[in-house]
Amino acid sequence: MPAIPTSQASDHHDVTVIGAGLSGLAAALRLAMFGKKVILLEKHYVVGGLNSFYAKKGIKFDVGLHALTNYPSQQSGKSSPLLKLCRQLRISLDSLNLLPQSHSRITFGTESLLFDNNFDFFISQVEDKFPKERDRFQSLLAKMETFPAYSVDAEDLSTRNILKESIGDPLLSEMLLCPTCYYGSARKNDIDFPTFVMLFDAIFRQGLARPELGIRAILDPLIGKLEELGVQRRMNCGVERIRTKGDKVSEIVLESGETLTSDQVISTCGAVETEALLAPSESSTPSTTEGKFSIMESIFVFQGNPKDFGWEETVVFFNDSEIFRYGEPEGLIDLRSGVICMPENYGNQLHNSDNKSKLRITHPANYDRWSELEQPTYESEKNLWEERILENGMRYLKNGKEVIDSFRAKTTFRDTFTPRTIKKYTGHANGTLYGSPQKRRDGTTAFENLFLAGTDQGYVGIVGAMLGGIAVANNQILRSI
Numbered sequence: 001m002p003a004i005p006t007s008q009a010s011d012h013h014d015v016t017v018i019g020a021g022l023s024g025l026a027a028a029l030r031l032a033m034f035g036k037k038v039i040l041l042e043k044h045y046v047v048g049g050l051n052s053f054y055a056k057k058g059i060k061f062d063v064g065l066h067a068l069t070n071y072p073s074q075q076s077g078k079s080s081p082l083l084k085l086c087r088q089l090r091i092s093l094d095s096l097n098l099l100p101q102s103h104s105r106i107t108f109g110t111e112s113l114l115f116d117n118n119f120d121f122f123i124s125q126v127e128d129k130f131p132k133e134r135d136r137f138q139s140l141l142a143k144m145e146t147f148p149a150y151s152v153d154a155e156d157l158s159t160r161n162i163l164k165e166s167i168g169d170p171l172l173s174e175m176l177l178c179p180t181c182y183y184g185s186a187r188k189n190d191i192d193f194p195t196f197v198m199l200f201d202a203i204f205r206q207g208l209a210r211p212e213l214g215i216r217a218i219l220d221p222l223i224g225k226l227e228e229l230g231v232q233r234r235m236n237c238g239v240e241r242i243r244t245k246g247d248k249v250s251e252i253v254l255e256s257g258e259t260l261t262s263d264q265v266i267s268t269c270g271a272v273e274t275e276a277l278l279a280p281s282e283s284s285t286p287s288t289t290e291g292k293f294s295i296m297e298s299i300f301v302f303q304g305n306p307k308d309f310g311w312e313e314t315v316v317f318f319n320d321s322e323i324f325r326y327g328e329p330e331g332l333i334d335l336r337s338g339v340i341c342m343p344e345n346y347g348n349q350l351h352n353s354d355n356k357s358k359l360r361i362t363h364p365a366n367y368d369r370w371s372e373l374e375q376p377t378y379e380s381e382k383n384l385w386e387e388r389i390l391e392n393g394m395r396y397l398k399n400g401k402e403v404i405d406s407f408r409a410k411t412t413f414r415d416t417f418t419p420r421t422i423k424k425y426t427g428h429a430n431g432t433l434y435g436s437p438q439k440r441r442d443g444t445t446a447f448e449n450l451f452l453a454g455t456d457q458g459y460v461g462i463v464g465a466m467l468g469g470i471a472v473a474n475n476q477i478l479r480s481i
């Protein structure tokens with residue numbers, strides 16, 4: 001390791017933020033808005049983390065972004081978390097050009113529930129399909145409204161147990177669990193109740209939308225503002241080690257060997273990953289349980305529009321039976337349930353100039369199984385599963401079986417990523433999407449100047465991660481000024 005130049009070692013900041021995903025970008029911006037001297041360190045060469053972007057064969061892809069949740073509907077009004085985060089970061093909601101979803105669907109076997117951005121419509125769907133559950137569903141809604149989901153002291157209850165007590169028909173419970181688990185659960189076959197309440201509100205009470213220009217509509221203004229405020233952003237700049245002295249972080253060691261110092265550190269790379277950066281002997285916290293939930297997603301780029309095939313929905317959450325199984329599968333991938341997203345079904349979106357659309361199909365996948373494959377087998381398995389994913393997914397789309405051949409003929413490009421890809425580009429242990437099942441809502445750690453923000457703080461998704469970053473900046477660092 002090269003010697004550390006003293007001039008670099010003296011490059012002192014008020015706050016170091018590790019990771020330029022959505023929580024890190026939001027935290028850095030909030031701190032800079034209040035005059036803090038901030039340095040933002042990112043291992044990858046692009047910002048965005050789990051919600052980044054890339055291009056292949058001239059086609060632009062968002063990594064995630066099936067949906068921006070928390071669409072500020074008339075019912076949610078000014079209390080919408082999305083409006084709150086726009087206010088806190090001084091971003092105009094209008095600048096995002098949000099296109100609302102058409103409608104979405106949860107299908108379990110032969111039963112379906114539709115929802116759109118009008119919560120009353122979802123209530124009417126539940127009442128139509130499960131008339132005996134009408135009163136119990138209303139009581140559950142009332143219980144959720146009074147539950148302090150956003151409080152750092154919110155009790156970490158099992159949603160499955162609460163649904164068992166509250167709802168009579170198990171199928172309704174399973175159908176409610178499905179979208180909320182897919183959008184943010186780190187637990188096998190369950191989701192903690194605070195996260196369930198937050199995501200239920202985010203998906204059903206408020207709703208889904210998509211910025212017309214994709215995730216860059218969010219990332220670009222954040223980067224522009226960080227630059228205006230003089231935040232030092234260093235890309236391709238992985239942190240190798242967090243050194244501590246007593247109960248404080250003393251130095252940040254970069255992969256280049258350079259060291260940095262700051263009064264405070266916010267790490268957004270995950271609890272397990274942050275523990276690995278701290279020398280184990282210096283960490284007095286018990287080690288965090290590793291998350292295991294990861295996914296495989298295949299994206300089919302096709303000529304035309306989903307509506308050409310009669311596909312009207314924006315997102316389809318599907319399960320092949322009445323029992324929802326969520327978690328790490330035994331094999332490479334679990335086809336029994338998944339999520340289909342058709343980004344071109346947001347708004348009355350016109351065709352792209354090249355008249356192409358995307359069909360994205362996502363399934364739970366096993367990191368270890370994908371990781372142990374040699375490269376040629378890895379590639380061939382990806383191709384094999386891509387085809388199986390498509391055939392399986394078509395079962396859940398209108399006339400899917402009949403149109404599959406014409407869909408294949410119109411497909412011009414396919415891309416697939418696995419848990420291995422997620423690990424490679426974000427550093428998340430096990431390629432996990434939602435981090436560890438153990439959350440630290442206030443962001444504190446065993447070290448008094450080290451905080452966690454984002455996924456492992458218990459704030460998930462695009463809106464959640466940004467609110468998490470803002471909350472740590474406000475409550476742990478800015479509260480004293």
Ligand SMILES: Cc1cc2nc3c(=O)[nH]c(=O)nc-3n(C[C@H](O)[C@H](O)[C@H](O)COP(=O)(O)OP(=O)(O)OC[C@H]3O[C@@H](n4cnc5c(N)ncnc54)[C@H](O)[C@@H]3O)c2cc1C
Pocket residue numbers: 018019020021022023024041042043044047048049050051063064065066067068069237238239240268269273297422425426427428433453454455456459460461462463465
């Ligand atoms: C395929 C997919 C689809 C998704 N779809 C949606 C969706 O439709 N809607 C939604 O709301 N959410 C979605 N999500 C979830 C959402 O993307 C995440 O919850 C959110 O982006 C997490 O942000 P974060 O800042 O907490 O973490 P991350 O995005 O993981 O950011 C952490 C950052 O830290 C960096 N890093 C890691 N280690 C180091 C190190 N040692 N040194 C420096 N930097 C480091 C990483 O490179 C990364 O940029 C999706 C995620 C995926 C993967």
